[in-house]
Amino acid sequence: MTAPLRLGQANPETPVVRDQPLEVTADRQEFDLLRRLFNAIGNVFLRFKEAELTADRIQTDIDAQILVAEGNVTITRGDQVLQGDRLEYNLRLDQGSLTNARGVVNTARVDRDLNLILSPDALPPSTLPGLGQQQTATEAAATETFDRLRFEADRLEFDGRRWFATNLRITNDPFNPPELEARAQQAIAEPLGGADDETLLKVRRGRVVFDQRVALPIVLRQFVVGRPYEILPFEFGYDERDRGGLFLLYRYRAINTPKTQVTFLPSIYLERIISNNFNFFDANSYGGAIEVGHRFTSQTRLRSYGFLNTLDPSDWPRTSRAGIDLFHNLDARNLLTLSAIYRQRVFNRSLGEQEISSSFGGTLSGTALPLTQGLVLNYLVGGQYVTAASDDPSLPPKPSLGRLQAAASLNWAMPLWRGTPLPPTQTQGLRYSPRPVQPFLEFYTQLGGAANYYTNGSTQPALVAGAGFRGQVGHFSRNWLDYTGFDLGFTQTLSEPSSPFIFDRITDFSVLNVGLLQQIYGPLRVGTQMKINVDTGRIFDTDIIVEYSRRTYGVIFRYNLDNRLGAILFRINGFNWRGNADPFSSPGRGTVTDGVIRSN
Numbered sequence: 001m002t003a004p005l006r007l008g009q010a011n012p013e014t015p016v017v018r019d020q021p022l023e024v025t026a027d028r029q030e031f032d033l034l035r036r037l038f039n040a041i042g043n044v045f046l047r048f049k050e051a052e053l054t055a056d057r058i059q060t061d062i063d064a065q066i067l068v069a070e071g072n073v074t075i076t077r078g079d080q081v082l083q084g085d086r087l088e089y090n091l092r093l094d095q096g097s098l099t100n101a102r103g104v105v106n107t108a109r110v111d112r113d114l115n116l117i118l119s120p121d122a123l124p125p126s127t128l129p130g131l132g133q134q135q136t137a138t139e140a141a142a143t144e145t146f147d148r149l150r151f152e153a154d155r156l157e158f159d160g161r162r163w164f165a166t167n168l169r170i171t172n173d174p175f176n177p178p179e180l181e182a183r184a185q186q187a188i189a190e191p192l193g194g195a196d197d198e199t200l201l202k203v204r205r206g207r208v209v210f211d212q213r214v215a216l217p218i219v220l221r222q223f224v225v226g227r228p229y230e231i232l233p234f235e236f237g238y239d240e241r242d243r244g245g246l247f248l249l250y251r252y253r254a255i256n257t258p259k260t261q262v263t264f265l266p267s268i269y270l271e272r273i274i275s276n277n278f279n280f281f282d283a284n285s286y287g288g289a290i291e292v293g294h295r296f297t298s299q300t301r302l303r304s305y306g307f308l309n310t311l312d313p314s315d316w317p318r319t320s321r322a323g324i325d326l327f328h329n330l331d332a333r334n335l336l337t338l339s340a341i342y343r344q345r346v347f348n349r350s351l352g353e354q355e356i357s358s359s360f361g362g363t364l365s366g367t368a369l370p371l372t373q374g375l376v377l378n379y380l381v382g383g384q385y386v387t388a389a390s391d392d393p394s395l396p397p398k399p400s401l402g403r404l405q406a407a408a409s410l411n412w413a414m415p416l417w418r419g420t421p422l423p424p425t426q427t428q429g430l431r432y433s434p435r436p437v438q439p440f441l442e443f444y445t446q447l448g449g450a451a452n453y454y455t456n457g458s459t460q461p462a463l464v465a466g467a468g469f470r471g472q473v474g475h476f477s478r479n480w481l482d483y484t485g486f487d488l489g490f491t492q493t494l495s496e497p498s499s500p501f502i503f504d505r506i507t508d509f510s511v512l513n514v515g516l517l518q519q520i521y522g523p524l525r526v527g528t529q530m531k532i533n534v535d536t537g538r539i540f541d542t543d544i545i546v547e548y549s550r551r552t553y554g555v556i557f558r559y560n561l562d563n564r565l566g567a568i569l570f571r572i573n574g575f576n577w578r579g580n581a582d583p584f585s586s587p588g589r590g591t592v593t594d595g596v597i598r599s600n
Contacts, residue, residue: 023047024058036062044069048091051077055087065091073098081105084156094159101156101165105149150174153187163189168203172573173552175426180552180572181209182218208572210553238559238566241345241353242309242319243287245271258295265289283312299329307588321345321588333369338362339384346503348592349511350533350540352562354503357387357398363405371410378448379408380596388501395456395500402455403501407596409448409464417441422475430551431477432523434573441471446491452499452595460499462506462594466491468513476549479522487515487529493594504595510534523549 027042038060040046046053046069056071069087075098076082082103089096149172153165165187171178184203191199206218235249248268255262266288273285289307296302302324309319326338340360347353361384369377387400419439422429429436446466453459468489476483491511499505512534517527530542546557552573559566591598 022060026058038062051075053087067091075103082156095157097155097157099155101154102152103150105151150178161191165189171552175430177212178552179211179550181212183207183209183215184218236568238564240564242307242321243267243269243272244275244284245269247271260295261291261293263291265291284310284315286311301327303327305588323588334364334366336362336364337382344588344590346590346592346597347541347563348503348505349508349531350536350538351502351505351507352540354592355389356503357389358400359384359386359388361385361403368411374414375410375412377408377410381406386501388503390500391502392500399456399500401500403504404453405450405596407448407450407594409446411444411446413442413444415440415442417471419473422477428477429475432519432549432551433476434551437472437474437476437483439471439473439475441469443467443469444489450594450596452504454500456500458498458500460495460497460504460506460595462493462495464491464493464594470515474519476519481519483517483519483525485515485517485527487513489513490534495594499595504592504597506595508533508540517545517547523554525549 023046024040025043025045026040028040030039030041031037032039040058042056044053044055044058046055046058053069053073053075055069055073058067058069060067067087067089069089070085073084073087074081075087082098082101084098084102085100087096087098149170151165151168151170153169154167155165157164165184168184168187170182171180173179173181183206185205186203187206188202189199190202200222202222203218204221206221207215208218209215233251235251236246237243237249238246246269248270250266252264252266253261254264267286269285269287272282273280276282276285279285287308287310289305292302292304294302304324305322307321308316309321310316321343323339323341323344328336330336339362341356342358344356344359345353346356361382363380363382365378365380365382367378369379371377383402383404385400386403387398389397390399392399417440421436421438424430424436444467446464448464450462450464451459452461466489468487470487470489472483472485474481474483489512491513493506493509493511495506495509497505497507508531510533512532513529514532515527515529517525519525525545525547527545527547528543529545530539532539540562542561544559544561548555554571556569556571557566558569
C-alpha cells in the first residue's frame with residue numbers, strides 16, 4: 001500500500017511537514033483519528049527530503065510531528081547508510097536519536113549527505129551494506145579505496161546539522177573483525193560553514209586499535225573531515241648530515257584552513273645528546289623547521305619552508321636552509337614554477353650529496369603528456385641564477401652564474417603479460433594489500449636529451465637512452481614468498497662533463513638500475529633499490545626497505561646508504577590521513593639526473 005502522508009493539518013491526506021511530503025509504503029497503514037497517530041507496519045519504506053527510511057514499523061504523531069521507527073531501521077541518503085534499532089525524530093525541530101547505530105559513511109560527502117536541512121541535487125543512491133551485513137566480492141571491491149568507513153555507536157543523536165555519538169567505533173576495514181579501528185568515548189560532528197561543506201569532528205578519549213589488541217591514543221582532539229592529517233605528530237628519523245643522526249620531531253599544525261597551512265616542527269637531536277654526554281642544555285641538541293603553504297586559486301599555490309640546524313644563532317648563516325616556491329598549473333600536466341632557495345641539498349648520483357648555496361629562477365615543465373598509446377612526453381625548460389661550489393680553476397670556489405636548461409624525454413611502456421588478480425576478499429586479494437595485486441611484466445624504454453648553458457660560456461649537452469623490464473609476480477596472499485616486485489633497467493648517457501658547477505655535473509654514463517621487493521612471511525616484505533655505474537663498478541643511491549603491510553595500514557622502514565637518511569613511515573588508508581613526513585621527499589632536498597635538477 002502506497003500513500004503520501006502530509007502532516008500538520010486536520011485532514012491527514014493534505015497536510016505537509018515543512019513543505020515536504022512523507023511518502024510511505026508498507027504492508028499495512030493505520031490512522032488513529034482520535035489520537036492523531038499514523039502507523040505503518042511491515043516492510044515500511046519512507047522517503048523524506050532525499051532520504052530513504054526502511055523499518056519494520058513506524059509511528060508518527062501528527063500534531064507533535066514526531067516520528068518513531070523500530071526494527072531493522074535503515075536510513076540512506078546519498079552515499080551514507082545508517083542503521084539502528086530505534087529512531088526517534090522530531091520533524092519540526094530536525095532533532096532525533098538512533099540507538100545501536102551502525103552503518104557506512106563516505107567521508108568525501110558526509111556533510112552534504114547527512115545535512116537533512118539541505119536538499120542536495122540528484123544525490124546518487126547508496127549501494128553499500130551496513131555494518132554486520134555480508135559483503136559480496138563486488139561490494140568489497142567498491143570499498144578498496146577505503147573512502148567509505150563503517151561505524152558503530154551506542155547512541156547517535158543529531159540536532160540540526162550537529163551529530164553526537166557515544167562510544168563511537170570507526171573502521172576502514174570492510175571485513176570483520178576489523179584489523180584497525182578508531183574509537184572514541186564521545187564524538188561530535190558539526191559543519192564549519194563556507195563553500196567547501198567541511199565538517200569538524202571532535203573526539204574525547206580517542207584511540208586507534210590495531211588487530212583488536214594494540215591501542216595507541218589519538219593525540220589530536222579534532223579533525224576536519226576531508227583535509228589530510230599526519231597519522232602521528234611525533235616522528236623518528238635519521239639524518240646524519242643535518243641532524244647528527246637519530247632525531248625526534250614533533251609536528252604542530254598551527255594553522256590549517258582550506259587555503260592556508262602553517263606547520264611548526266621542533267626537533268630533538270637524540271644522537272647529538274648521547275654523543276655529548278647527555279648534555280640537554282646544548283643549543284646544538286635542538287633545532288626546528290616551519291612549513292607554510294597557501295592556495296591563492298585552484299591553479300596557483302605557494303609553498304615555503306625554513307630549517308634551523310641548531311638553536312645557536314651564530315651558526316644559522318652556515319647551517320640554516322630555506323626556500324619558497326610559487327606553482328601555477330597551466331592545466332593538469334603543465335606546471336609553471338618560480339623558486340628561490342637558500343642552501344638546498346641535492347643528490348647527484350655517484351657524486352653523492354652536493355649543496356646549492358643559493359638559487360632563484362623558474363621552470364616550465366610537463367609530465368606524462370600522452371602522444372600515442374603507451375608513449376608519453378616529459379619536458380622541462382627554465383633558468384636560474386645559481387651560486388654553488390666549483391672546481392674550475394678559472395672561477396671562484398663558489399661562483400654565481402646564470403644557468404639555462406632544457407630537457408625532454410620520450411617514455412614508452414609495452415605490456416608483455418598481465419595476470420589475473422585474486423578476488424577482493426578477506427583471505428585472498430585483500431589479505432595483506434589495500435587492493436588486489438595484479439601480476440604483470442612490461443618492457444619500457446626512454447629516449448631523451450638535455451642541454452645546460454652557463455653565462456660563463458660553458459655548455460653541457462647530454463643524450464640519454466635506456467630500456468628495461470619491470471613487473472611483479474605472486475598475489476601477496478599466501479604466507480610464504482607470494483610476492484616479488486622487480487625492476488631491471490640500463491641507461492646510456494652521451495655527454496661531456498663540462499658544467500662549471502659540481503652539483504649538476506654528469507659523471508655516470510652507463511648505469512644499471514636494480515630493484516627488488518620480496519615477501520618473506522605474511523605481511524613482511526624486504527627490498528632494495530640501487531644503481532650501479534657499469535664503467536667503474538661503483539654502487540650508489542642504495543635504498544634498504546623493510547615493510548609491514550596490511551590492507552588497512554602499514555609501516556615502512558627506509559634507509560639510504562649514500563644520503564645517510566632513514567625514516568619510519570606509517571600508512572593508514574582512509575580517514576584522510578596521509579602518513580607522516582618523509583625526509584626523503586623534503587622540499588629542501590632535490591636530485592640531479594643527467595644535469596637536470598628535480599626538486600621533491
